[in-house]
Every structure is written in C-alpha cells, then in structure tokens.
Amino acid sequence: MRKYKDALQIIIDQAETLPSESVSLMHAYHRVLAEGVCIDMDMPPFNKSAMDGYACRKKDLNNTLTLVETIYAGKKPEYNIGENQCAKIMTGAVVPDGADCVFMIEDAEVIDENHVRCTNIHTKSNISLRGEDAQSGDLLLPASTMLEARHMPLLAMAGKSTVQVYRQPQVAIIASGTELVEPHETPMPFQIRNSNSSQLLAQLQQLNINGHYKGIIKDDGTQLIEQISIALQENDVLILTGGVSVGEYDLIPDTLQNLGYEIIVYKTAIQPGKPMVFAKKGKSYCFGLSGNPVSSFIQFELYTRPFLSALMGHPYKPKELMLPLNTDFSRKKDARLLFAPAIINESSEVVPLEFHGSAHINGLSNAQVLFEIPIGVKELKNGDLVNVRCL
Numbered sequence: 473m474r475k476y477k478d479a480l481q482i483i484i485d486q487a488e489t490l491p492s493e494s495v496s497l498m499h500a501y502h503r504v505l506a507e508g509v510c511i512d513m514d515m516p517p518f519n520k521s522a523m524d525g526y527a528c529r530k531k532d533l534n535n536t537l538t539l540v541e542t543i544y545a546g547k548k549p550e551y552n553i554g555e556n557q558c559a560k561i562m563t564g565a566v567v568p569d570g571a572d573c574v575f576m577i578e579d580a581e582v583i584d585e586n587h588v589r590c591t592n593i594h595t596k597s598n599i600s601l602r603g604e605d606a607q608s609g610d611l612l613l614p615a616s617t618m619l620e621a622r623h624m625p626l627l628a629m630a631g632k633s634t635v636q637v638y639r640q641p642q643v644a645i646i647a648s649g650t651e652l653v654e655p656h657e658t659p660m661p662f663q664i665r666n667s668n669s670s671q672l673l674a675q676l677q678q679l680n681i682n683g684h685y686k687g688i689i690k691d692d693g694t695q696l697i698e699q700i701s702i703a704l705q706e707n708d709v710l711i712l713t714g715g716v717s718v719g720e721y722d723l724i725p726d727t728l729q730n731l732g733y734e735i736i737v738y739k740t741a742i743q744p745g746k747p748m749v750f751a752k753k754g755k756s757y758c759f760g761l762s763g764n765p766v767s768s769f770i771q772f773e774l775y776t777r778p779f780l781s782a783l784m785g786h787p788y789k790p791k792e793l794m795l796p797l798n799t800d801f802s803r804k805k806d807a808r809l810l811f812a813p814a815i816i817n818e819s820s821e822v823v824p825l826e827f828h829g830s831a832h833i834n835g836l837s838n839a840q841v842l843f844e845i846p847i848g849v850k851e852l853k854n855g856d857l858v859n860v861r862c863l
C-alpha cells in the first residue's frame with residue numbers, strides 16, 4: 473500500500489495541463505494564469521499625493537507660502553512650485569514639479585485666500601513616488617498563479633481586461649451504492665441518504681469548478697459500465713464514490729479495468745480513506761473514492777484537489793502549520809497516516825474533536841483543521857508539535 477506523499481506524486485505526475493483560453497477580467501476569479509502578467513507602466517504612474525493638503529518645498533516649511541493653484545485627482549498641474557509657493561492638493565493628485573512635500577490640511581494655518589503656513593515642521597513627505605510599488609515591465613503575477621481576490625487589482629492596473637487562463641476540467645460525480653437514496657427521499661431501514669455528492673460538488677466549487685452530478689448508480693455491473701462510460705466520455709474527470717473496497721459488491725476497480733482504464737493507484741496508507749482508485753486512459757481520469765463520507769472528503773482534499781489543480785496548471789499547496797497539541801492523544805493502530813479533525817484554540821493549540829471514524833460527518837463538520845499522526849506513532853503528548861492542515 474502506497475504512502476500518502478508517494479501516491480500524491482504519482483497522481484499529480486499523470487496530470488496533463490489543459491489548453492488555455494481567454495476570459496474577461498471580471499470572470500477570472502479562481503482561474504489559473506496561463507501567462508505571466510507584466511505591468512505596462514510605473515506604479516504609481518506619477519508622484520502622487522498621499523494626503524489632502526498643500527504641496528511645497530520642504531525647505532520652505534517655516535515660511536508663509538503663496539498659493540498658486542488647486543490640484544484635484546485627475547487634474548494636470550499647471551505650475552511648477554518655486555520658492556515659498558504652494559499648491560492646494562487632494563489625495564491621489566499629481567504632485568507638481570518643484571514640490572517635495574505635502575503637509576496635511578490639519579497642519580495648515582490659512583492666513584488669507586492666497587496664503588498659508590505649515591504648523592508642523594516635522595511633517596512627513598506624504599508623497600508616493602512614481603514607480604515605488606513597481607516599474608514598467610516588472611512581472612506582477614507569474615504564470616500558474618491561481619487568481620484570488622487580491623490579485624485582481626494587479627490585473628486591472630496592468631490593463632488586462634482579458635486574461636489567458638487554463639481551461640477548467642469538466643468533472644462528473646456519480647454515487648454508487650444500492651443502499652443510497654437522494655436527500656429528499658426517506659430511506660427505508662436498510663438504506664442511507666447520499667451525502668457524498670453534495671459534499672464533492674461543494675469541494676469542486678471551492679476550486680471554481682461546476683461539477684456535473686450524474687446521480688446514483690446501483691451496485692450492478694451492467695449499469696455501472698454503461699453510466700460510467702457515458703460520464704467518462706463527456707468529461708475530463710469522473711469522481712465516483714463507494715464500491716472501491718474488497719466486498720462482493722465493490723465493483724468500481726473491475727469496472728474501470730473493463731473499460732480499458734489503467735489503475736494507477738489503489739489503496740493508500742491514510743486514515744480515513746484507505747480504499748481509493750485512481751485510474752487513467754489517455755487524458756481521461758477517474759477517482760474512485762471511498763463511500764464513507766469523511767473518507768471521500770479527505771481523499772478529495774489530499775489527492776483530487778491537487779490533481780485537478782495540476783490539470784488547471786496550478787501547483788496546489790495546502791495551508792499547513794506546525795502547532796502544539798493541547799492534550800495527550802493516542803490510537804490503537806499505527807499503520808496509516810491519520811488525519812484527525814480539530815479546532816485551534818486562542819493559544820494557537822490543536823484541540824482534537826471527538827471523532828469516531830470515516831462515517832462521522834458531524835465530527836468533521838466543526839473542524840477547522842486536520843492534524844496528522846504519522847505512521848508508526850501511536851501516542852502524542854500534550855505540547856507535542858503536529859502538522860496541521862487548514863480546511
């Protein structure tokens with residue numbers, strides 16, 4: 473059975489980045505840049521006043537100054553500032569040539585309509601200098617950047633009304649299991665509601681991928697072959713849940729092989745989430761995730777999310793921290809890398825949540841993080857540092 477990091481590398485190595493396309497800046501959120509973006513002008517583009525006040529020469533700050541004009545943001549200054557002269561200036565306006573300082577309105581004593589004095593000779597310059605943030609030609613965002621809200625103003629400043637991004641994969645979701653009914657149905661005593669599909673669709677949405685839900689398929693070889701092959705033809709990636717373990721009705725690995733898919737990874741040493749299939753045929757990919765809801769959630773986070781990110785040209789890195797446990801922790805078996813749900817308290821300590829295993833969805837629902845207990849470790853002590861993965 474493969475270890476987590478080995479399996480992850482093998483899976484990511486199979487991803488062939490999808491072709492790129494052009495999208496409007498307004499619809500570029502959470503898309504992945506297929507081009508590096510350089511700025512086409514200095515930032516700021518001119519010496520810019522950072523305050524509402526008066527622009528003058530620093531060496532004249534002790535003197536009475538003669539007002540030559542008022543400069544608002546968007547106006548070109550008409551005069552250079554000479555000895556004992558000033559211009560009234562607004563935040564964001566161009567600082568006129570000759571001035572090397574702007575003193576704030578609050579530090580000004582207005583003598584008459586045309587004269588003013590600075591009351592604070594220790595005033596700061598209050599000028600954002602041309603090019604101090606970036607210079608024309610500088611690379612602002614490298615290719616492969618997953619565009620977050622904080623990147624958008626840079627694209628706008630660089631004049632990118634459209635951006636070249638990698639295509640998003642078409643992803644289908646199928647829940648397999650004869651025991652499953654949809655959430656709007658009342659299960660019979662031997663049935664269970666399908667909770668995996670809505671969860672996986674939401675996990676896809678976190679990647680800005682609108683998944684295609686294809687419904688529930690019973691554990692029936694013929695139906696599985698038929699529905700899975702349709703879903704695979706129409707999509708780049710199929711995510712299945714259920715039927716991947718070793719039971720008589722766990723038909724997914726065989727079904728995929730019968731469809732000509734090569735099983736690249738089968739079972740990995742993580743807990744929850746040991747049974748999982750990753751299969752491939754050309755550029756068509758399939759994840760057979762575990763039916764157990766927490767297992768499928770974690771398998772998606774650990775394997776499917778980095779893989780889909782790689783298809784979109786983005787090297788996904790989870791947010792991870794080393795933090796101390798706030799209690800002793802023990803487990804009976806140590807053959808797998810355990811991901812256990814926890815919250816972080818006000819002292820930045822890891823507080824494990826009550827957790828009964830791979831079906832305990834309400835144990836997971838309050839979690840802020842998953843913390844790791846490595847293979848070979850059964851016991852951890854209060855204060856031990858653990859690797860924490862943010863959700």
Ligand SMILES: Nc1nc2c(c(=O)[nH]1)N[C@H]1C(S)=C(S)[C@@H](COP(=O)(O)OP(=O)(O)OC[C@H]3O[C@@H](n4cnc5c(N)ncnc54)[C@H](O)[C@@H]3O)O[C@H]1N2
Nearest residue numbers: 647649665666667668714715716717722746762763764767
């Ligand atoms: N003899 C062995 N039995 C099992 C092993 C093993 O190694 N040897 N592994 C166990 C582990 S670990 C897990 S995890 C499960 C995984 O089984 P499958 O991935 O094949 O999933 P199913 O058997 O189809 O379902 C497991 C469980 O989850 C419920 N389920 C399934 N689909 C959904 C859904 N869409 N929404 C909500 N719940 C779902 C299903 O009813 C079962 O209770 O295998 C162990 N067995």
Ligand code: MOO
Nearest residue numbers: 744745746767830
């Ligand atoms: O690997 Mo399973 O998800 O432990 O229960």
